[in-house]
Amino acid sequence: MQHPILKIENLSHAYSTAWAIRDINIEITKKGIYGLLGSNGAGKSTTMNIVCGALNQTKGEVYIQGVNIRKNPMEAKSHIGFLPQYAPLYLDLTVSEYLLYTARLRGIDGKAAHESVDEVMEKCGVVHMKDRLLKNLSGGYRQRAGIAQSIIHKPALVILDEPTNGLDPVQIVEVRNLIKEIADERTVILSSHILSEIQLLCQEILMIEQGKLVFSDTMDAFNNYVAPQSMLVEFENAPSADVLAAVKGVNRVEKLTPRSFRIFYDGSKLVSETIITESVRKEWRMTQLAIEKNSIDEIFKQLTGHSEKN
Numbered sequence: 001m002q003h004p005i006l007k008i009e010n011l012s013h014a015y016s017t018a019w020a021i022r023d024i025n026i027e028i029t030k031k032g033i034y035g036l037l038g039s040n041g042a043g044k045s046t047t048m049n050i051v052c053g054a055l056n057q058t059k060g061e062v063y064i065q066g067v068n069i070r071k072n073p074m075e076a077k078s079h080i081g082f083l084p085q086y087a088p089l090y091l092d093l094t095v096s097e098y099l100l101y102t103a104r105l106r107g108i109d110g111k112a113a114h115e116s117v118d119e120v121m122e123k124c125g126v127v128h129m130k131d132r133l134l135k136n137l138s139g140g141y142r143q144r145a146g147i148a149q150s151i152i153h154k155p156a157l158v159i160l161d162e163p164t165n166g167l168d169p170v171q172i173v174e175v176r177n178l179i180k181e182i183a184d185e186r187t188v189i190l191s192s193h194i195l196s197e198i199q200l201l202c203q204e205i206l207m208i209e210q211g212k213l214v215f216s217d218t219m220d221a222f223n224n225y226v227a228p229q230s231m232l233v234e235f236e237n238a239p240s241a242d243v244l245a246a247v248k249g250v251n252r253v254e255k256l257t258p259r260s261f262r263i264f265y266d267g268s269k270l271v272s273e274t275i276i277t278e279s280v281r282k283e284w285r286m287t288q289l290a291i292e293k294n295s296i297d298e299i300f301k302q303l304t305g306h307s308e309k310n
């Protein structure tokens with residue numbers, strides 16, 4: 001029987017007395033990029049540290065390719081690569097020395113270790129930096145070296161904790177592309193508290209809030225769920241709020257200034273299209289229309305309520 005790549009069963013963890021995560025259940029059976037989204041302190045790092053065997057859970061079980069991480073940590077860990085939030089880089093080693101060291105830690109020796117190092121350096125675009133000390137690398141290249149060590153033993157599952165944190169915009173794009181490439185051959189779970197990061201990279205999304213899994217589905221399902229619900233509009237020759245409220249799909253209108261309004265609606269594109277058409281027809285002279293995306297806090301609130309109802 002084919003085992004799931006990752007199975008998390010009723011996972012809970014308490015640091016001293018407070019629960020950091022409660023009853024988390026996750027099953028991943030396919031390759032691809034899974035986003036673990038949650039605000040600061042939601043429980044992402046706790047979950048990932050347990051999955052990687054870096055922290056012993058209080059309750060529940062974690063299986064990697066069917067292997068229980070608590071009972072058979074060595075075997076389970078051979079299927080996982082991990083890049084923690086603060087990459088464990090030995091700054092006085094060169095890129096190739098560091099990767100050779102991590103290959104040996106993973107039990108790869110001799111010629112095979114050198115071959116693995118060459119392969120991951122090529123894959124992660126650090127060949128031209130191989131003799132440079134890690135401390136002399138930019139943040140983006142350090143992160144590439146960190147990702148390279150996470151795949152040196154060709155694991156089925158790679159876990160990346162906030163992999164683009166602290167990088168500049170160019171480095172962020174480069175690291176994202178690298179993550180997409182390494183996900184061609186395996187399952188990648190990456191954590192972030194930035195929704196747009198997860199939306200850009202991931203096909204599936206797992207959301208944790210206050211230690212609980214509040215959403216687990218495809219990115220398409222998530223995007224439908226969090227369709228924009230409000231827009232800001234401004235006119236030179238504004239109609240009354242009642243006129244805007246009468247547009248089909250509009251739930252409520254808030255008058256912000258004599259010329260501007262926040263319109264709460266059902267998320268349908270038809271609403272903005274109707275308002276634009278009416279503005280032209282009735283000469284309201286629209287000067288602004290901005291669709292407002294839900295903030296991550298609002299989404300968390302909705303989802304936390306949603307999970308309690310279900």
Ligand SMILES: Nc1ncnc2c1ncn2[C@@H]1O[C@H](COP(=O)(O)OP(=O)(O)OP(=O)(O)O)[C@@H](O)[C@H]1O
Nearest residue numbers: 015016020038039040041042043044045046047193
């Ligand atoms: N070593 C620890 N001792 C006590 N409490 C901890 C410890 N590590 C985390 N916590 C607490 O557990 C909860 C979950 O923290 P965790 O670091 O897992 O969240 P996170 O989602 O990864 O947040 P961040 O994005 O800020 O890293 C928080 O309330 C945090 O304060």
